[in-house]
Amino acid sequence: MDMNTIEELLPTADPAAWRPGDAWLAGGTVLFSYGSSTLRRLLDITEAGWEPVTITEDGIELAATCKVAELYALPDRPGLPGEWRALDLVRQCCDAFVASFKIWNASTVGGNICTALPAGPMISLCAALDGVATVLSPDGRTRQVPVAELVVGEARTTLAPGELLRSVHLPASALHARVAFRRLSLSNLGRSGVLLIGRVGDDGALVLTVTASTKRPVQLRFAAPGPDAGELRAALVAAIPFDLYHDDIHGLPVWRRDMTFRLAEEIRAELLESTITERA
Incomplete structure (x- = not known):
């Protein structure tokens, strides 16, 4: 879509340069799709020189400008710790875009998070792995905030x-966990209507992250040995009021709620009952 109100394209990643009427530009896949009648300048951060993916003993740092295609290639990188089992989620979440290679080579991790659509799969991935966002402010300050709260x-x-948004850090403790992924949509190539991710760490605690069916990420944490089916359902009812379920053409709230219950139980059974079997 043409954006005929834009007067200047400014290559900068300095928040101090921002003024009313500006928008940060990374991949631009949503910005140019929806357009705007109020924006005057685009602040282009694509040439900021940020390393897309940085791997350390502490975990993984994803630059806001990391493209989906670059993230998809991550599990093939040599030298990754073999015990980072949660890397299985990377390609599952990338595939949840149900997008063409053109989108994958333009859309960014940071853009998907900041757009804050319920079905944003980078929100699902980063929230489920306890990702912490680093945010730069115009006054020069830097703050950290969990993606699940951003x-x-x-x-x-x-x-x-x-x-x-400068980057997202995925901690090694979460990457080490066993994980389970579930996703549903109303059509084979449709936008995610429900997307749940569960993980169990070495301590046996279950972390369940609900996205796509809800307007914002919802995270539930259960100490070992974890909940039974009834306890899990009760916890979901308590944590997600009905008006928090999303309502659009990709799924009615009742359907999203019922599928959330169903997929959550599948994840609980896969992660917790298999753990009990292994210990036995």
């Missing part, structure tokens, strides 16, 4: 005007 509603985040 997105607070449909197309709503806690980012203040001018703030810029």
Whole structure:
């Protein structure tokens, strides 16, 4: 879509340069799809020189400008710790875009998170792995916020005007966990209507992250040995009021709620009952 109100394209990743009427530009796949009648400048961060993926003993740092295609290639990188079993989620979440190679080579991790659509699979991935976002402010300050708390509603985040998402850190402790992924949509190539990820760490605790069916990420944590089926359902009912379920053409709230219950139980059975079997 043409954006005929834009007066300047400014290559910068300096939040101090931001002023009202500006928007940060990375992949631009959503920005150019929806357009705008109010924006005057685009602040282009694509040439900031940020390393897309940085691997250390502490985990993985994903630059906001990391493209989906670059993230998809991550599991093939040599030297990755073999015990980082949660890397299995990377390609499952990338595939949840159900997008063409053209989108994969333009859309970015940071853009998908900041757009804050309920079906954003980078939100699902980073929230489920306890990702922590580094945010740069126009006044020079830097703050860290969990991705699960950064997105607070449909197309709503806690980012203040001018703030810029710099990167997301995925801790090694979460990457070490066993994981289970479940996704449903109303059509074979449709937008995610329900997307749940569960993980169990070495301590046996279960972390369940609900996305796509809800307007914002919802995370439940259960100490070992974890909940039974009834306890899990009760916890979901308590954590997700009905009006938090998303409502659009990709799924009615009742369907999203019922499928959330179903997929959560599948994940619980896969992760916890297999753990009990292994210990026996």
